[in-house]
Amino acid sequence: MASITLSNVGKVYAGGTRAIGDVNLEIADGEFIVLVGPSGCGKSTLLRMIAGLESITDGEVRIGDRVVNQVEPADRDIAMVFQNYALYPHMSVRQNLAYGLKNRRTPKAEIERRVAEAAEILQIGPYLDRKPRALSGGQRQRVAMGRAIVREPAAFLFDEPLSNLDAKLRVAMRLEIKQLQQRLGTTSIYVTHDQLEAMTLADRLVVLSAGRVEQIGTPLEVYRRPATAFVAGFIGSPAMNLIPARAVGHLPGTAHAGLVGIRPEDLTITPEGNIEMQVQAIEELGAQRLVHGLTGGETLTVTMPSDMPVSDMLRLSVRREALHLFEAESGRRIG
Amino acid sequence: MKRTIFSNQLLPWLLLAPQLAITFIFFLWPAAQAIRHSVLRQDAFGINTNFVGLANFRALMNSAQYLNSLQVTVVFAISVTLLSMGFSLLLAVAVDRMIRSTSVYTTLLVWPYAVAPAVAGILWWFIFNPTIGVMPYVLDVVGYNWNHMTSKTDAMILVVIASAWKQISYNFLFFVAGLQSIPASLREAAAIDGAGPVRRFFDITFPLLSPTTFFLMVVNIVYAMFDTFAVIDATTEGGPAQATNILVYKVYFDGFVGQNMGSSAAQSVILMLIVIALTAIQFRYVEKKVAY
Numbered sequence: 001m002a003s004i005t006l007s008n009v010g011k012v013y014a015g016g017t018r019a020i021g022d023v024n025l026e027i028a029d030g031e032f033i034v035l036v037g038p039s040g041c042g043k044s045t046l047l048r049m050i051a052g053l054e055s056i057t058d059g060e061v062r063i064g065d066r067v068v069n070q071v072e073p074a075d076r077d078i079a080m081v082f083q084n085y086a087l088y089p090h091m092s093v094r095q096n097l098a099y100g101l102k103n104r105r106t107p108k109a110e111i112e113r114r115v116a117e118a119a120e121i122l123q124i125g126p127y128l129d130r131k132p133r134a135l136s137g138g139q140r141q142r143v144a145m146g147r148a149i150v151r152e153p154a155a156f157l158f159d160e161p162l163s164n165l166d167a168k169l170r171v172a173m174r175l176e177i178k179q180l181q182q183r184l185g186t187t188s189i190y191v192t193h194d195q196l197e198a199m200t201l202a203d204r205l206v207v208l209s210a211g212r213v214e215q216i217g218t219p220l221e222v223y224r225r226p227a228t229a230f231v232a233g234f235i236g237s238p239a240m241n242l243i244p245a246r247a248v249g250h251l252p253g254t255a256h257a258g259l260v261g262i263r264p265e266d267l268t269i270t271p272e273g274n275i276e277m278q279v280q281a282i283e284e285l286g287a288q289r290l291v292h293g294l295t296g297g298e299t300l301t302v303t304m305p306s307d308m309p310v311s312d313m314l315r316l317s318v319r320r321e322a323l324h325l326f327e328a329e330s331g332r333r334i335g
Numbered sequence: 336m337k338r339t340i341f342s343n344q345l346l347p348w349l350l351l352a353p354q355l356a357i358t359f360i361f362f363l364w365p366a367a368q369a370i371r372h373s374v375l376r377q378d379a380f381g382i383n384t385n386f387v388g389l390a391n392f393r394a395l396m397n398s399a400q401y402l403n404s405l406q407v408t409v410v411f412a413i414s415v416t417l418l419s420m421g422f423s424l425l426l427a428v429a430v431d432r433m434i435r436s437t438s439v440y441t442t443l444l445v446w447p448y449a450v451a452p453a454v455a456g457i458l459w460w461f462i463f464n465p466t467i468g469v470m471p472y473v474l475d476v477v478g479y480n481w482n483h484m485t486s487k488t489d490a491m492i493l494v495v496i497a498s499a500w501k502q503i504s505y506n507f508l509f510f511v512a513g514l515q516s517i518p519a520s521l522r523e524a525a526a527i528d529g530a531g532p533v534r535r536f537f538d539i540t541f542p543l544l545s546p547t548t549f550f551l552m553v554v555n556i557v558y559a560m561f562d563t564f565a566v567i568d569a570t571t572e573g574g575p576a577q578a579t580n581i582l583v584y585k586v587y588f589d590g591f592v593g594q595n596m597g598s599s600a601a602q603s604v605i606l607m608l609i610v611i612a613l614t615a616i617q618f619r620y621v622e623k624k625v626a627y
Binding site: 089 | 521543
């Protein structure tokens with residue numbers, strides 16, 4: 001158990017390319033932090049810097065009270081779950097789990113106890129003597145987590161651990177990871193590009209873009225008050241409509257904004273609505289439908305109940321509180 | 336994969352013909368000739384040829400020279416295989432750890448493979464020549480009197496080095512490819528699991544490299560037993576006192592220098608059987624262990 005602190009952390013590659021710039025983050029003991037962003041935003045690099053698999057060129061990383069910039073991965077007291085699981089293919093599940101403990105000269109009885117305990121928690125007891133290739137994707141995933149659990153580290157690092165699983169299993173494992181982390185109370189950092197996974201797992205989200213932190217906050221804070229236009233467009237599904245203010249200039253309060261953000265679910269269809277939308281396409285989702293169209297030459301998406309009739313022209317209204325206003329150039333939130 | 340179906344029966348055979356012809360003329364036919372000659376005995380001028388059954392084989396089994404050659408071959412093949420594989424694995428690991436200029440080193444290390452065996456033999460013969468070579472001079476400084484023309488051990492060391500040197504490039508390429516196919520995340524996971532570089536190599540890298548190692552072992556043993564004729568011929572010619580007279584060289588020497596065709600053919604048949612048996616044993620028993 002430990003807190004993790006990143007102060008002004010950055011990384012510049014030997015060629016001069018900047019991968020990570022000036023990240024500040026304080027992670028409390030037992031907190032579940034999710035790093036989320038599109039591919040190439042540096043979230044995995046940042047995680048690997050905390051793990052010690054990538055060098056840190058600026059700032060410092062602390063785990064507990066210790067600055068770990070120059071500490072070997074093995075001595076940082078962290079465990080990592082890799083995207084491809086990275087199970088040792090020539091070892092049985094039991095040996096896979098025990099390997100980290102064996103290297104640390106843990107007594108044999110203690111190793112057996114911890115392996116049995118982890119197998120119990122993850123329900124992989126029946127597979128302990130199999131090789132990884134004889135396991136399904138979900139089982140391998142559990143073994144990878146087991147290997148992290150037996151070490152009883154100060155922190156878990158997850159690098160997109162669910163992205164190789166099919167959609168259904170992914171949702172099930174997501175819940176399991178959340179419950180497991182709450183039960184063990186171990187500080188966790190989790191990297192994903194899936195904003196839904198990020199929202200459901202995180203105590204706090206860190207939204208990254210191009211190696212910079214866009215916003216840090218609880219999932220609801222980030223959803224309700226995105227700090228930048230980038231965050232607004234990235235978090236939430238279907239994505240928030242981001243429209244140049246001139247297209248909806250008649251809405252109250254939008255005079256000084258460059259971009260206006262409206263979530264599709266915040267738009268309601270009423271005859272007296274002051275936004276006119278020309279319908280172009282409809283996507284049926286079952287309980288509701290997504291209607292795509294044009295207003296003032298800009299695309300707009302609305303969610304509506306699937307039993308409501310759709311005409312070619314819809315009139316929409318939105319509450320003032322549901323408008324997110326952003327500056328044009330910087331994308332910063334202004335109201 | 337795309338499958339081509341020929342409606343014409345003749346065309347597929349025509350397309351196969353060149354390869355089949357090469358296999359037949361240069362492999363099957365000589366092999367059959369060897370088997371035929373192994374049960375015959377010819378006089379010195381090739382005028383009289385008699386059928387003698389297994390007499391040639393029986394004579395070999397009772398020949399101290401032949402049994403010595405068998406022993407020399409075992410020592411030679413094992414030494415060449417261990418030396419060339421060990422050294423090339425070392426080089427491959429070093430190159431795999433490099434970040435820059437990997438391709439430069441790889442290219443340079445492949446060059447020895449392009450050198451003809453006889454040239455390689457001559458090269459090492461010059462380097463180790465007791466009169467004009469540079470190595471004996473260096474060894475003399477540390478108090479060792481090198482002479483592969485009189486010392487059996489020196490001669491064996493010379494042919495082992497010359498043969499292994501040529502094979503290092505080949506092994507090196509396969510080891511580099513094998514190392515690169517091991518996912519980096521496995522080594523990273525082991526690093527986080529507290530294994531240092533040496534431990535990681537023996538616990539993770541080496542076991543995962545075992546399919547490559549196994550394949551190369553088969554290739555190297557076959558190389559040492561069959562393809563090293565030119566190296567021996569260019570350096571020691573089997574001497575001194577039969578110390579480097581490996582089976583394949585003895586086949587040549589007894590047949591083409593000694594003109595004992597029957598014995599030479601019988602020896603090549605035995606050699607063929609040994610390599611077939613070795614390969615079969617390796618595939619049957621060793622491969623079971625490398626599959627993970």
